[in-house]
Amino acid sequence: MTQPCIICVAITGSLPTKADNPAVPITVVEQVESTQEAFEAGATIAHCHVRDDEGKPTSDPERFAALKEGIEKHCPGMIVQLSTGGRSGAGKTRGGMLSLRPDMASLSVGSNNFPTRVYENPPDLVEWLASEMKTYGIKPEIEAFDLSHIYQAKAMADRGELVGTPYVQFVMGVKNSMPAVKRVFDYYVETVKVLFGEDAPWCAAGIGRHQIELNDWAAAAGGHLRT
């Protein structure tokens, strides 16, 4: 229980806008500033989304390059994790930034519903994103929106498609997908241990009002925190 605590800070995310919350960092300069504050407060992983000039989510590799450079300069040693999530682009554009060779990248390995639409991660795209990550030596963070996604990570790892032991993030509290339920959270943790070993790292992200709840559960169960 004296493991150093890894704190993963999500910079901006793909959803909030300045209209929702004027404090949300949108430009790369604002994002680097906010990451640096989190880094100085102890965060070790920066989970990064970027926005275009209108504030909309994008997968633009140039934006990601600028953000990565800024974080590396101002937060030496911090682990940079770039998002390949589907809110920021479609198809292979979602992986256009992987040639930047970040330390980590997020990887969705299955499909599920979002509040108003299907979050589509077709098998061939998942395979391609994983193979790009392998090419560039990038460790994936598996985004587990449902239980089968943890098993899918195991199947991919067994086939040698992933770099290192899968690092799973449980995403809970998404409407029309997995709710934030403690017994499922406990089962997720148990599943990671069964599939990847007692010491396999994992983290948990609660969406919206579930964030604090999930952080409490994760802290108590030995997971990494996400803020």
Place this chain on the structure above:
Amino acid sequence: MTQPCIICVAITGSLPTKADNPAVPITVVEQVESTQEAFEAGATIAHCHVRDDEGKPTSDPERFAALKEGIEKHCPGMIVQLSTGGRSGAGKTRGGMLSLRPDMASLSVGSNNFPTRVYENPPDLVEWLASEMKTYGIKPEIEAFDLSHIYQAKAMADRGELVGTPYVQFVMGVKNSMPAVKRVFDYYVETVKVLFGEDAPWCAAGIGRHQIELNDWAAAAGGHLRT
């Protein structure tokens, strides 16, 4: 443990062709014959898909009407369950047969991956299918391809969107979705009991080579069988 055993027979399914297996019943006449054999052997629910003249899966209400009529005539008292699954049609065509007022209809409540594509069940379509079933007094069989689908059924039931206590079918062994894993099966059963009560009915379907395995597990755990 002396509950009468409900056996659910899947007529034809949406995938096999005469080329795969010449014994697969494709025409409505063949389907009714094969259902009658199962009925006489003790099956109580007929889970029905239909094919067009070329043997391709279809959601054609006229085909479903002919099959339903044939089963009702030759298998008096058998529960007719029509499939609204996405292999047979897209969008609202999937529910075009619901006005036939079958006893039951299958209902997918979330999205997931299939071996080569995304099985898309967008939230607005799920809601529409459920509301049609409610309009026509049809009991849904919830197709649970993943754990969150059982929770989604609970959320829908709590909102009054489903007729009766949800009857959940676990679908396991689909590539790129949930594998046939005993510990997950056990957790599914536990989840149904936690959410819908100790006596809530459920059944399990193992895809392909997993069918016998899943039937063994279901028989031992008190679920309904699927053949």
